[in-house]
Amino acid sequence: xxxxxxxxxxxxxxxxxxxxxxxxxxxxxxxxxxxxxxxxxxxxxxxxxxxxxxxxxxxxxxxxxxxxxxxxxxxxxxxxxxxxxxxxxxxxxxxxxxxxxxxxxxxxxxxxxxxxxxxxxxxxxxxxxxxxxxxxxxxxxxxxxxxxxxxxxxxxxxxxxxxxxxxxxxxxxxxxxxxxxxxxxxxxxxxxxxxxxxxxxxxxxxxxxxxxxxxxxxxxxxxxxxxxxxxxxxxxxxxxxxxxxxxxxxxxxxxxxxxxxxxxxxxxxxxxxxxxxxxxxxxxxxxxxxxxxxxxxxxxxxxxxxxxxxxxxxxxxxxxxxxxxxxxxxxxxxxxxxxxxxxxxxxxxxxxxxxxxxxxxxxxxxxxxxxxxxxxxxxxxxxxxxxxxxxxxxxxxxxxxxxxxxxxxxxxxxx
Numbered sequence: 060x061x062x063x064x065x066x067x068x069x070x071x072x073x074x075x076x077x078x079x080x081x082x083x084x085x086x087x088x089x090x091x092x093x094x095x096x097x098x099x100x101x102x103x104x105x106x107x108x109x110x111x112x113x114x115x116x117x118x119x120x121x122x123x124x125x126x127x128x129x130x131x132x133x134x135x136x137x138x139x140x141x142x143x144x145x146x147x148x149x150x151x152x153x154x155x156x157x158x159x160x161x162x163x164x165x166x167x168x169x170x171x172x173x174x175x176x177x178x179x180x181x182x183x184x185x186x187x188x189x190x191x192x193x194x195x196x197x198x199x200x201x202x203x204x205x206x207x208x209x210x211x212x213x214x215x216x217x218x219x220x221x222x223x224x225x226x227x228x229x230x231x232x233x234x235x236x237x238x239x240x241x242x243x244x245x246x247x248x249x250x251x252x253x254x255x256x257x258x259x260x261x262x263x264x265x266x267x268x269x270x271x272x273x274x275x276x277x278x279x280x281x282x283x284x285x286x287x288x289x290x291x292x293x294x295x296x297x298x299x300x301x302x303x304x305x306x307x308x309x310x311x312x313x314x315x316x317x318x319x320x321x322x323x324x325x326x327x328x329x330x331x332x333x334x335x336x337x338x339x340x341x342x343x344x345x346x347x348x349x350x351x352x353x354x355x356x357x358x359x360x361x362x363x364x365x366x367x368x369x370x371x372x373x374x375x376x377x378x379x380x381x382x383x384x385x386x387x388x389x390x391x392x393x394x395x396x397x398x399x400x401x402x403x404x405x406x407x408x409x410x411x412x413x414x415x416x417x418x419x420x421x422x423x424x425x426x427x428x429x430x431x432x433x434x435x436x437x438x439x440x441x442x443x444x445x446x447x448x449x450x451x452x453x454x455x456x457x458x459x460x461x462x463x464x465x466x467x468x469x470x471x472x473x474x
Contacts, residue, residue: 063202063247066235067254070175070200073233077198078172080228082149085196088227093141095223096188096216100134106215107184114208122372126312127182127209137188140433144192147437150457151198165467170460172198174256177248178441179204179270181262184212189432191220191234193441197459200233202255204248206262207240214238249274259454261442264369264395279454282419282445283369284314284397286427289321289386289412291403296330298424299402303334305426306400308341312371314443315398315420315430319366319376321386327354327379335377343373350379366393383408387415394418396445398427419445419452 060068096103107129114124156168176199180186187203194201205213217236224231237244248255249270257277260270264283271280288306290299306317322331327350335345335355345351346361361376366389380386390399400422401412409423420430420443430453432440437455444450450458 061244061247062239063237063244063251064254066237067175067177067202067248067251069232070202070235071254073200073230074172074174076230077195077200077233078151080198082151084228085149085198086145088224088229089141089145089192089196091223091227092188092192092220093138093145095219096134096138096141099215099219100131103134103212103215103219104129104131106211109211110184110209113211119208120372122312123182123208125310126371127184127212129184129212133185137185140185140189141192143433144196144456147196147456149196150460155462162471163469164471167465167467168462169465170457171463173459173461175200175202175254176459177202177204177251177255177258177276179245179248179258179260179262179266181206181266182208184209184216186261187213187216187236188220190441191217193456193459195229195233197456199459200235202235202237202248204237204244210238210240245269246273249276252276259442263371279442279444279448279450279458280446281442281454282314282395282397284316284443285318285367285369285393285395286315286398286400287319287321287386287390287394288317288400288402288427289380289383289390290323290326290330290334291383291401291405291408292323292325293404293408294323294326294402295404296333299326299330300334300337302400302402302424302426304337304341306428307338307343307375308373309426309428311373313428314369314371315427316371317375317400317427318368318370319378319389319393321389322351322377322379323383323386324350324379324381327351331355331377331379338375341373343375345375345377347377348379351377354379369395383411387412390416397443398422398430400425400427419443 150170153170159165178190221231255276259279260267346359352358396418398420399416399418413421432453435453441454
């Protein structure tokens with residue numbers, strides 16, 4: 060039996076117990092996990108350095124290395140995320156609906172765990188902890204399969220979390236890490252019906268499409284983040300500059316960072332050179348349309364392939380448009396229904412943008428960097444869903460639940 064089958068099987072055996080745990084028992088486990096991460100931070104950082112050194116040897120970009128890097132401050136933040144999850148309301152057992160039928164049957168619809176959640180993700184080791192915390196809080200077992208670039212970090216993190224779970228009511232087997240980093244282990248998870256109840260992919264477009272197209276296990280799709288910011292004609296210049304700068308530079312390696320800046324022609328003439336200069340001083344490479352290159356006097360011409368690329372790096376497309384509808388058409392063509400922003404003082408244009416854009420999160424006068432479970436008040440997040448089923452946007456605790464009907468009668472039979 061393969062590692063994937065063995066570990067998924069162990070996780071499956073815990074589901075009856077997991078569904079019966081009290082909120083207090085789950086919260087106690089989360090707090091023990093948080094404390095253990097801080098206590099063992101040096102061993103985690105040592106393991107993380109193995110991943111970073113391997114990445115340097117393989118030519119990984121500094122932006123992606125930053126995404127992988129752990130230090131005392133980041134580990135403290137990850138631990139705080141678990142503590143925040145412990146403070147959040149537990150959705151399990153919540154009554155969603157109740158009613159009585161004319162025949163006397165009393166029906167109650169309640170939230171329940173999904174069961175065993177498989178999560179396939181790439182470089183960021185914080186996902187290991189976020190996913191574990193959210194799944195365990197909602198009474199789910201979880202099978203994690205991270206990328207090869209973070210395997211040393213993930214292995215040590217799960218060892219630390221297991222040591223904490225051994226002192227709690229949650230069985231350690233409810234948290235599993237697939238250590239086989241061969242592509243075959245992913246392919247096996249995709250067809251593990253009967254052991255996995257749902258799969259959630261987190262990563263780039265190729266990973267997500269592979270999961271969506273090949274899985275027989277149900278999938279909650281998280282999407283690539285080709286996010287746009289549109290600076291309208293009436294945008295307040297300093298606000299526009301600050302939002303564009305933050306959306307690209309604050310952390311370019313994440314899915315809610317901006318990949319294309321769309322600028323109204325009238326606004327661009329007066330203000331784009333300053334915004335472009337500020338971005339370039341921060342190390343951002345600009346790729347622009349013909350009008351952008353003419354206005355700035357230099358740069359690389361952006362192609363359709365560039366507009367369709369999630370860079371996760373210090374690279375930004377810039378396109379000048381004549382009106383709002385042209386910006387909307389560009390977003391409709393190249394966007395991934397993740398996060399989109401308009402900066403404008405025109406309330407009519409703002410409302411039109413908010414209504415017309417089909418995305419999980421649509422902003423007026425705020426950076427797309429806020430599309431995040433912490434910022435939405437969910438504690439950590441399991442991912443950003445760009446589909447249109449029961450979960451969309453940052454997925455917190457409620458997204459990791461299903462429901463069932465409890466029917467109470469007094470001898471009714473159907474005629």
